[in-house]
Amino acid sequence: MTKSMLMQLLCLLALLLTGIFSLSFGRVSLGPADLWAALSAPANDPRAIILFELRLPRVLLGMLVGATLGLTGAALQGVLRNPLADPGVIGVSSSSALGAVIAIHLGLAGVWSLAVPAFAMTGALLATLLLLLVSARDSSVLMLILVGIGISSLATALISLVVNLADNPMTLQDMIMWMLGSLENRTMTDLLLALPFILIGWAMMIGVGQGLNAISVGEDTAQTMGINLMWLKLRIVIGTAISVGAAVSVCGSIGFVGLVVPHIARALISREPGAILLPSAVIGALLLTLADVITRTPLASSPLQLGVVTALIGAPSFLYIVFHTRKDMR
């Protein structure tokens, strides 16, 4: 077995263990025996209610969203050939959150159950397309980040505007939820709403690895190797928009996971952009599950926000990566 296969297995194992730990951890602690008992307990058993209605949707959703952020971060970094690309940094997540907030405030959620995810995906799609257009003209790391900051700030400002203009103003909690992300109080309904779109988004990116490897020696050269560049980019842009949009519509915009995860995957598994897609999904799920566990540690009187935890891990990593890659920046 190669080192990279071993690492991938270890990551999967860590994900499984962290998931089980996350199910048992919280205000009411469920030991292994309780978890086991809850599986066969009647539906009104408190242990079963905590497990199936409170913890399981949260853990599964955290894994799905984490995997989405990890996968799309790796795919975006690969296709933009940019180590700082990530749905959060480049403004895709916040544009997506803007879409969701607009749908909620126009009252569309009551009319059409899919309005929120649909608007969130549209926001993500517009931001991703804009970035792709910019990177076609100027592919420098700096340009992408500057445009990303622009998109991100504009989307955040517009979210505030929508909230201000709303007839029944949103609470501060809602604002935090959209801007920093949260997994609190999520139900199976939320999970089932996002799941199909997240899976469709992932499916669109199946098989892009070879193309991502090829464009690491330039877009022209990749095309001369028989790679259909347009199709490669389209699949990643639309796959990212659909899966990130769906994730944001139920969890808000969670930052930095997509940025950090591919770097961990490169360090542990492979330097090839095509080889770290799946590992990035697994590590993303692991990282977000861990971050969610941290939000529930009784450090403060009230639970920590998930986005605060990921930013506390992510923002210093972002700076580290910037300093580490600054000689490659143009």
Added chain:
Amino acid sequence: MTGLIIKNISLTLEGSQILKDVSGTLMPGEVVGLIGPNGAGKSSLLKSILGLVHPASGTIELDGGNLITLPPKERARMIAYAAQGSPVYWPLSVERIVALGRIPHLTPWQKPRPEDEAAVENALLMTDSAHLKGRLVTTLSGGERARVLMARTIATGAPYILADEPVASLDPYHQLQVMHILRQQAKAGGAVMVVLHDLSLAARYCDRLILLHEGRLIDQGIPDDILTPQNMAHVFSVATSRWSQGDDHFLATHPLPGKTEVL
């Protein structure tokens, strides 16, 4: 293999005409040099053959068939490209870079087969880079990097190789080394078309030259017939002196009489 035949291609990009009615051939066993001043359309001619840009008119024939309608993967197995400047965007290992050359032969999920590994090994040997296999491409010197990227091109195993200024920014020794590698490809039955700015290298390593100027074909033929004082004065606005030493032919450029004041 019956060669690559370019007939009367014209190319317009963003409103300006880049190539006007250009024709030329590339036959197995030969190294053809594409020469001409900056902006003459040399890179655009290579890109037209590679399908990266689409000529408005004209035909390109490969081994008797229409190249333009050939599916991209099949074209990729026939024609390999060495891009100008050879960029690499991630710190990949030399072995993995060279292995990228096998992509035209593999489906997205396929693992490299023994023949793919053999082609990679062979390309590393041919370019004298086998000892660099485990190194990261970011740690290589300019000369090593040029060889490794050439190995990527050769690993494709394509009978036709198109190289865009492969010796730019290399020191004299490494220029000769890269030209020698291309010469070896032709000797083994391949066909090489190479964009060169160094007219002396063009004189020494190319069997034939294609001279372009402002998007038009000025002349093509053996170096002796192309590198004439008239052509050089007309196209490059330079005077030349030429001499031979054994089998090697040399060429040096000077300012045209009366043009010294602009230098």
